[in-house]
Each structure stands twice: as C-alpha cells, then as structure tokens.
Amino acid sequence: EQGGWTFSDSVQLISKLDKYADEGGKFVLFEEIYSNGKPNQLLLEWAGKYNVVQLGDNSNNCNYQRKGGKTQEVLVHNF
Numbered sequence: 223e224q225g226g227w228t229f230s231d232s233v234q235l236i237s238k239l240d241k242y243a244d245e246g247g248k249f250v251l252f253e254e255i256y257s258n259g260k261p262n263q264l265l266l267e268w269a270g271k272y273n274v275v276q277l278g279d280n281s282n283n284c285n286y287q288r289k290g291g292k293t294q295e296v297l298v299h300n301f
Contacts, residue, residue, distance in 0.1 A: 229264070236268045243272075243300045251298045252277075259291025269298045 239249050255262050255269070255276075275297040 232264055236264070239300075240271075248301045249299065252295060253298065254293060255296045256292045256294040258293060265296075265298075269296065272298050272300045274298050 235251075239251065242249055253262070253265055255265055277295045277297055
C-alpha cells in the first residue's frame with residue numbers, strides 16, 4: 223500500500239463497523255493483529271467486543287515478503 227492506509231482510516235473503519243453493528247448489521251473483517259512483530263493496539267482493544275478467530279499458525283515470517291517477526295491475521299465478526 224506504500225503508506226496509503228493510515229491510522230485515521232482504521233479508526234474511521236472500526237467506528238463505522240460499530241455503528242453498523244449497533245443498527246443490526248452483520249460484518250466480517252480480516253486484519254492483522256500483529257504485523258512484523260508489532261501489535262495493532264487499536265485492533266486488539268476494539269476486537270474484544272466481537273468474535274475473533276485466529277487465522278494461520280501464529281508463526282514468524284509466515285508471509286515470504288515479511289522479515290520483521292510475528293505476523294498474525296484474524297477474522298473479526300459480530301454474528
């Protein structure tokens with residue numbers, strides 16, 4: 223993405239998902255909870271309100287393009 227997605231974009235997305243869920247809508251979000259060894263604190267805190275399914279094997283360098291440590295993708299849903 224070369225810097226195209228910002229923290230502000232993430233905040234807006236999860237705010238819209240919360241509003242959608244409050245209105246009775248169902249959603250699924252695939253996102254990295256750890257990327258190159260760094261936790262996604264925003265996602266970690268927000269996802270606790272919903273159902274979280276860990277994807278993959280929690281291994282280090284699970285994506286051949288990544289060399290910076292643990293990367294873990296999760297599926298977050300509200301149904």
